[in-house]
Amino acid sequence: MAPDLGWFREHAGSFHGELRFDEPLTRHTYYRIGGPAPLLAIPRGEADLRWLRQGIDHSGVDWFVLGLGSNLLVSDSGFPGVVIKTSRLDQEITATPTEGESLLVRTGCSIAVSSFLRRAAQEGWSGFERLAGVPGSMGGVVVMNAGTHLGEACDLIESVETFNFSSLQSRYFSRDEMAFEYRRNLFLPAASFVMAVNWRSARQDPSVVRKSIDETLERRKSTQPVDYPSCGSVFKNPAGTGMRAWQVVDGLGLRGHRVGNAQFAEKHSNFIINLGGARASEVRSLIELAKRRAADELGIRLEEEVHFLGSF
Numbered sequence: 001m002a003p004d005l006g007w008f009r010e011h012a013g014s015f016h017g018e019l020r021f022d023e024p025l026t027r028h029t030y031y032r033i034g035g036p037a038p039l040l041a042i043p044r045g046e047a048d049l050r051w052l053r054q055g056i057d058h059s060g061v062d063w064f065v066l067g068l069g070s071n072l073l074v075s076d077s078g079f080p081g082v083v084i085k086t087s088r089l090d091q092e093i094t095a096t097p098t099e100g101e102s103l104l105v106r107t108g109c110s111i112a113v114s115s116f117l118r119r120a121a122q123e124g125w126s127g128f129e130r131l132a133g134v135p136g137s138m139g140g141v142v143v144m145n146a147g148t149h150l151g152e153a154c155d156l157i158e159s160v161e162t163f164n165f166s167s168l169q170s171r172y173f174s175r176d177e178m179a180f181e182y183r184r185n186l187f188l189p190a191a192s193f194v195m196a197v198n199w200r201s202a203r204q205d206p207s208v209v210r211k212s213i214d215e216t217l218e219r220r221k222s223t224q225p226v227d228y229p230s231c232g233s234v235f236k237n238p239a240g241t242g243m244r245a246w247q248v249v250d251g252l253g254l255r256g257h258r259v260g261n262a263q264f265a266e267k268h269s270n271f272i273i274n275l276g277g278a279r280a281s282e283v284r285s286l287i288e289l290a291k292r293r294a295a296d297e298l299g300i301r302l303e304e305e306v307h308f309l310g311s312f
Helices: 006-010 046-059 113-123 138-144 206-223 245-251 280-298
Strands: 018-024 036-042 063-066 072-074 082-085 093-097 102-108 157-164 170-174 192-202 262-264 272-274 307-309
Touching: 006 046, 046 082, 072 280, 093 113, 113 138, 113 206, 138 192, 245 280, 262 280, 272 280
Parallel strands: 036 082, 063 082, 072 307
Antiparallel strands: 018 036, 093 102, 102 192, 157 170, 157 192, 262 272
């Protein structure tokens, strides 16, 4: 049964962002897969988040927080609630000198990683090369502790500004209050929005920063199937095995294996790509196949990096 969204329609004039009813979620994920949401809301600040909380409490609908959708697989049937997209919550970038050549760079959660890296290259902000090629937003980078072979995001994070959707309170996490591990954070409470991130950096010749970013991007382009929609790496590297996730998939003979229009990429087998018109059920079938066979044949537990939304 469709949720009752009457409150949201009735009070829409008090919302400063954008409301889209019956919105296809294929438009909002890197996979370009998934059914609709009855309501997709794009808030423009804390006031809009408070408005959404009021409407959700009044209506009793489910809700989900969406960044840029870089690591999300949405069900073919969509999601039967309110999807809150954070792409316009905070889009500001500021840099404050500290001591010597050191800087504190503040990024709003909504800024795309690719956009930020262009700014970092122009200004000569060093250290962020480790994010080159990482999809998604700067807020999502914190949540997932994203990184590359050059290092992880947590190495540079000085503090995080958050808003709790349950208590409606803002909170600041200093460096000694944060904890991370491989591809996840361990400190953000449930229902927390990352609003902004403060990063430690240093000034460097912009040409040096740009060269490092370009080299990392070229490396990823040459080894990853960037010409097809995907969620990036599907599985985390399995701990304690000494193996990378792609090596496990290869060991199972699944490189290039296909279900419908979803395929373990030939170029990098820890990517499942959408060849065109793939369904979420096809991607999920490949994921479950690899997990089952890795456990049965290799005694290895594969854990997904990709998140799932909706009914599978």
